[in-house]
Amino acid sequence: MNALLAAEGLSLHFGGVAALSDVTLEVPEGSLLAVIGPNGAGKTSFFNCLTGYYRPNRGSVRFAGRDITRLPPDQVAALGIRRTFQNVRLFPRLTSRENVLAGAHLRATSNLVAMLLGTPALRRQERLLAEEAEHWLAYVGLAGRGDVLAADLPYGMRKRLEMARALIAHPRLLLLDEPAAGVSSVEREELADVVRRTWESGVTVVMIEHDVELVMRLASTVAVLDRGRLLVQGPPEPVRQDPRVIEAYLGRRQR
Ligand SMILES: Nc1ncnc2c1ncn2[C@@H]1O[C@H](COP(=O)(O)OP(=O)(O)O)[C@@H](O)[C@H]1O
Numbered sequence: 001m002n003a004l005l006a007a008e009g010l011s012l013h014f015g016g017v018a019a020l021s022d023v024t025l026e027v028p029e030g031s032l033l034a035v036i037g038p039n040g041a042g043k044t045s046f047f048n049c050l051t052g053y054y055r056p057n058r059g060s061v062r063f064a065g066r067d068i069t070r071l072p073p074d075q076v077a078a079l080g081i082r083r084t085f086q087n088v089r090l091f092p093r094l095t096s097r098e099n100v101l102a103g104a105h106l107r108a109t110s111n112l113v114a115m116l117l118g119t120p121a122l123r124r125q126e127r128l129l130a131e132e133a134e135h136w137l138a139y140v141g142l143a144g145r146g147d148v149l150a151a152d153l154p155y156g157m158r159k160r161l162e163m164a165r166a167l168i169a170h171p172r173l174l175l176l177d178e179p180a181a182g183v184s185s186v187e188r189e190e191l192a193d194v195v196r197r198t199w200e201s202g203v204t205v206v207m208i209e210h211d212v213e214l215v216m217r218l219a220s221t222v223a224v225l226d227r228g229r230l231l232v233q234g235p236p237e238p239v240r241q242d243p244r245v246i247e248a249y250l251g252r253r254q255r
């Protein structure tokens with residue numbers, strides 16, 4: 001399998017803190033990679049380096065063969081990488097539908113003149129987009145909630161709304177930062193189901209997740225970060241049994 005995404009030698013420092021130290025990791029096209037590791041291990045920083053939110057001090061990121069290390073977030077998104085945030089980032093005063101439509105923004109090809117003139121072509125495009133927004137709302141289990149303000153949705157639904165906003169862009173790579181954190185066990189299953197279906201539809205997925213049991217069930221590959229370093233990467237079961245992982249992550253977590 002070809003690497004859709006390849007991080008090489010990523011290092012990131014905040015003052016004296018090394019959030020990432022020489023992280024080299026490949027994500028094959030079609031894989032579902034879970035990134036696990038204790039709090040502060042550098043997982044979110046890793047996502048931020050992949051998506052232009054942070055600039056690594058050293059190293060590079062390649063996506064589909066192209067160097068994206070220094071691209072700003074909007075350009076990374078336009079290339080087909082979409083993400084969700086550990087602390088959900090929606091437009092709270094917009095409806096669910098509007099939030100999903102916002103995700104289609106960088107995909108839209110309408111030019112300014114067409115927009116100003118309100119041509120039939122543009123109106124048709126808008127209608128199609130509205131239908132697509134309904135589709136993605138239903139896909140994540142939010143059918144009928146399109147008119148609800150994002151701020152008024154329960155937490156678990158906000159997390160799924162963020163996924164719908166990412167999916168309407170038809171990403172090639174979807175990055176999920178703790179999609180199942182802080183939600184009920186029922187919602188966790190719903191989220192797992194959305195992730196699985198998305199992956200099965202051909203989207204490459206990288207998911208940061210604390211729920212080891214969920215990770216073991218879903219992921220094709222698991223990568224473990226610890227104190228900014230990549231400890232190990234491999235199939236779920238061997239990684240779970242790896243003594244370094246038990247020591248660094250599972251062991252410490254159980255204390
Ligand atoms: N914007 C920032 N400014 C300062 N320190 C940061 C910033 N972002 C992350 N860090 C630090 O980098 C380390 C890794 O954080 P993070 O990537 O959020 O870990 P994780 O997502 O694995 O919990 C932590 O020590 C954290 O405090």
Ligand SMILES: [Mg+2]
Nearest residue numbers: 043044045086
């Ligand atoms: Mg994090």
